Each structure stands twice: as C-alpha cells, then as structure tokens.
Amino acid sequence: MTAGADAGTNAAGRPGAVPLGVGAVLVTRRRIARRVAALAERIAESFGDEEMTIVAVLTGVLVFLADLLRRLPTRIRVEVVSLSSYPGAAVQSRGPSFRLWPVGDLVGRHVLVLDDILDTGQTLACLLDRVRSLGAASVRTCVLLRKNCPRVERVEPDWVGFDVPDAFVVGYGLDHDGLYRNLPDIRVLEAQDDAGGAP
16 A cells, blocks of 8 residues: 555655655564454453553544553543644654643652653653652553663663664554544555655
C-alpha cells in the first residue's frame, strides 16, 4: 500500500512534502491482541487489589489504552497527558515538550505510565520525573514498543509489548503527521522519491 494510492499524493497532503509509503507489517493485529492480554495479566498481578491510576501519553497510545483497559479487572482511574517529540511530519525526535497536562491529584496513588513507544527515552524520563514530583506512592511503566536505538536517557519500562528495529512505525494508534492511526497492524513507514523508488 502506498500513500499515493490511499492517502493522496503524499502522507502530509502538502505540495513539496516527501512522498511516503506504508511498508511491511512489523507486528500483526493477532500478535498485538495476544500480547496485550499477556501484559494485562502481568500488570494486574503486580498491582493486586491496589487502585490504579493510568497516566497515558496522547495520542499514539489511545488504541493500546482502550484494549488494555478492557482486560484489567481492578479499579482504575485514567488521566491523559500530551507530549510532543515528533511534531508534524517529523520522523526524528526533537525532544519532549508538554502540550497538555490536566492530571489531577496523584499524591499517594499507584500510577502506571502508559506510552506507545520508547526510543531516546527522553519523553518517558520527563514524564516519570513529573509524576514522581507530584507525590505518587508508586510509579510503574509500560510501553507498547521499544525501539532498538541509542538512549539519551537511561530509562527502562517495567513492561514492554514488543522490541522493534530503529524504524519509523505507524498503525495501531501510531501516526505520521496525523495519518495511519487506524491501521490494525503495526507497519514500517518508508520514504520514497517522486518516482516511487527508495530515496
């Protein structure tokens, strides 16, 4: 499937933008479903009867969050935050910056920070610092994907869905310039030249 066939002349929808194509499936929807079920089981065991507050990072985590929530049996509060490391059509991290922080009182709460992808570690480290500073009783972390790439920050999540290569990925909630979140599988996003070949 190419961006030209399904999303206009290019992924960004703007003249002069580099045409992008959706490449091979990296993680199938069936593997995702099985892994989410396994993660929910492990998270539930870890939290036990404790009330859980999930702090979820918008917007790429929404599909993962919805699927995980339906499998967790304990009492759960959900808060959402928005940090941006890949603004617009960027495919390289530019460092995290908070855009939305409506989180309520976290004092004494047992928090699960939920994110879609770990690459440089900057976003997760920034968020963990903020949550801990607000007095959470405990903070655990879960990411859907962990990229095989150098870390700027030495931070490792408690639970990981999948380890993936250092490639820009879309689908299952992950986007490029707002597109491709609706794809049920996780796919690699591949740059193309104007003739449709590799750059």
